[in-house]
Amino acid sequence: MAIPYSVLDLATVGEGQTSAQALQASIELARRTEELGYHRFWVAEHHNMPGVASSAPPVLIAHVASATSRMRVGSGGVMLPNHAPLVVAEQFGMLEALHPGRIDLGLGRAPGTDPRTAHALRRSPAPLSADDFPEQLSELISYFSGDATGITAVPAAGNKPPIWLLGSSGYSAQLSGMLGMPFAFAHHFSAQNTLPALALYRKHFQPSAMLDKPYAMVAASVICAETDEQAQYLAGPGALSFLRLRSGRPGLIATPEEAAAYPYTDVERLIVEDRLANQIIGSPATVERGIEKLLAETEADELMITTMVHSAADRVRSYELVAGLR
Numbered sequence: 001m002a003i004p005y006s007v008l009d010l011a012t013v014g015e016g017q018t019s020a021q022a023l024q025a026s027i028e029l030a031r032r033t034e035e036l037g038y039h040r041f042w043v044a045e046h047h048n049m050p051g052v053a054s055s056a057p058p059v060l061i062a063h064v065a066s067a068t069s070r071m072r073v074g075s076g077g078v079m080l081p082n083h084a085p086l087v088v089a090e091q092f093g094m095l096e097a098l099h100p101g102r103i104d105l106g107l108g109r110a111p112g113t114d115p116r117t118a119h120a121l122r123r124s125p126a127p128l129s130a131d132d133f134p135e136q137l138s139e140l141i142s143y144f145s146g147d148a149t150g151i152t153a154v155p156a157a158g159n160k161p162p163i164w165l166l167g168s169s170g171y172s173a174q175l176s177g178m179l180g181m182p183f184a185f186a187h188h189f190s191a192q193n194t195l196p197a198l199a200l201y202r203k204h205f206q207p208s209a210m211l212d213k214p215y216a217m218v219a220a221s222v223i224c225a226e227t228d229e230q231a232q233y234l235a236g237p238g239a240l241s242f243l244r245l246r247s248g249r250p251g252l253i254a255t256p257e258e259a260a261a262y263p264y265t266d267v268e269r270l271i272v273e274d275r276l277a278n279q280i281i282g283s284p285a286t287v288e289r290g291i292e293k294l295l296a297e298t299e300a301d302e303l304m305i306t307t308m309v310h311s312a313a314d315r316v317r318s319y320e321l322v323a324g325l326r
Helices: 019-035 057-067 085-098 115-122 133-145 170-179 191-204 228-246 256-261 266-277 284-298 312-323
Strands: 005-009 040-043 072-079 103-108 163-167 183-186 216-224 280-282 302-306
Touching (some): 005 312, 019 312, 040 057, 040 103, 057 072, 072 163, 085 103, 133 163, 133 170, 163 170, 170 183, 183 191, 216 284, 216 312, 228 280, 284 312
Parallel strands (some): 005 302, 163 183, 216 280
């Protein structure tokens, strides 16, 4: 049986583009991928990154859900350490009340940004740590169930969306399994941990009111174009953005021309090659083989695709070509 394919979008801002244009492109992408039959559309939380406009997932989710009619819409994810659990419950309870049966709440345990920005988000003198994530998660769930002592979270109580845990290592995999929750793994930036984390999730899974058996989604970076050469060319900006982020110089997504002309050092080229090796890039035939291999290795129940390219038109075309493989 064919598994669902879904979309992870960051509302990326390329050179020559504005944040407003990037956000509108995300909404248009959601409309098109719904037409193509993709199952869900998630947006990610990032801060202090000029090339990523999805800094407020609940706001963008509301717009995407209003612009579509069938596909599920959610967060991939909300970084819970950055926010009071009560606020997250109210936001996603409202989204679920407005779009019943279509909202997902995906949660991460990392700040998703640099320490200075994380401190500005939290406005707290406490050390920045994700160690209290289980307690934050328990508090969040209590607002949806109406079990919070002395606090009624309106409209969260009675409007609980499915809650997912996101991870790039074994911690969230184990916790998600123990709690009987669906789990999404970030293969696109932690490929070496994918199989061990999924094994931990399945090993520790306990049936719950949410799930009676494990449900694992794998998020992978996929770029599909008419030819292998064109796809590799379009992949250059994403690789350069990763290199700049890693060196503490995040910026707008470069054009393919800029990425191709960039004077990589030998060390930088190795970093970029390693990054691209874990992505599925190529013509429809090449991408089909890559996806089949990934799904065979992971036995994932769902594939979430993220496509970081400079042009919104190239991004849409990539999802169109992948949809044609189904």
